[in-house]
Amino acid sequence: MFTALGKKLLRSLFVHVLGFLSLPEGRMVNMECPACEVSHLMFVVRVKRWLEYIPLRCTVISHIPGGETHYFQCNEMEGRYVVVVIPGSAKILTLCEVEVYGSRSVNLALKGVAVQSSLQGSYIASHAIDGNRQTFHLHCTQTEEETNPWWRVDLRNVYRVRSVSITNREDCCPERLDGAEIRIGNSLENNGVMNPR
Numbered sequence: 060m061f062t063a064l065g066k067k068l069l070r071s072l073f074v075h076v077l078g079f080l081s082l083p084e085g086r087m088v089n090m091e092c093p094a095c096e097v098s099h100l101m102f103v104v105r106v107k108r109w110l111e112y113i114p115l116r117c118t119v120i121s122h123i124p125g126g127e128t129h130y131f132q133c134n135e136m137e138g139r140y141v142v143v144v145i146p147g148s149a150k151i152l153t154l155c156e157v158e159v160y161g162s163r164s165v166n167l168a169l170k171g172v173a174v175q176s177s178l179q180g181s182y183i184a185s186h187a188i189d190g191n192r193q194t195f196h197l198h199c200t201q202t203e204e205e206t207n208p209w210w211r212v213d214l215r216n217v218y219r220v221r222s223v224s225i226t227n228r229e230d231c232c233p234e235r236l237d238g239a240e241i242r243i244g245n246s247l248e249n250n251g252v253m254n255p256r
């Protein structure tokens with residue numbers, strides 16, 4: 060069924076895959092090449108590091124009509140911080156409510172602490188986690204017009220986030236939220252906007 064070369068390649072592939080899979084547990088499988096252990100281990104370490112930095116996207120918001128609440132699945136992304144950022148210049152970020160759900164149907168954001176990149180009027184960051192989806196200013200946030208405006212909630216602990224819901228403003232310009240990214244992670248580098256999205 061297989062040629063000799065085919066069998067050799069298949070066995071080589073099998074040995075390498077086994078070596079790759081077993082090395083993290085400290086076992087050496089590749090008996091044909093003991094010297095390969097170090098290079099395999101380095102390869103595994105590099106792949107694991109690479110995997111840690113793969114941007115696991117929760118979402119990029121395409122559009123939320125005014126006054127509506129949309130849910131976004133985040134595939135149990137792990138993190139303490141949930142960040143909403145609009146990439147680009149001359150942007151204004153307004154959020155009327157952000158809800159964060161883990162394994163239970165409890166809104167984790169309600170016990171969090173919210174901050175944002177700047178403040179417009181009295182539209183403070185905590186208005187997005189006040190438990191109220193109403194879309195007038197007493198219950199919404201707003202930044203100044205700026206480059207890459209962001210809003211962030213500190214969940215005070217690390218959670219596996221299943222979904223995030225966003226309620227958009229209704230009175231004006233809901234399209235401002237188009238293209239916003241939801242990022243989740245444990246980093247506060249660059250105000251948390253470097254977390255995976």
Ligand SMILES: [Ca+2]
Pocket residue numbers: 155156186187188189190191192193198199
């Ligand atoms: Ca609110």
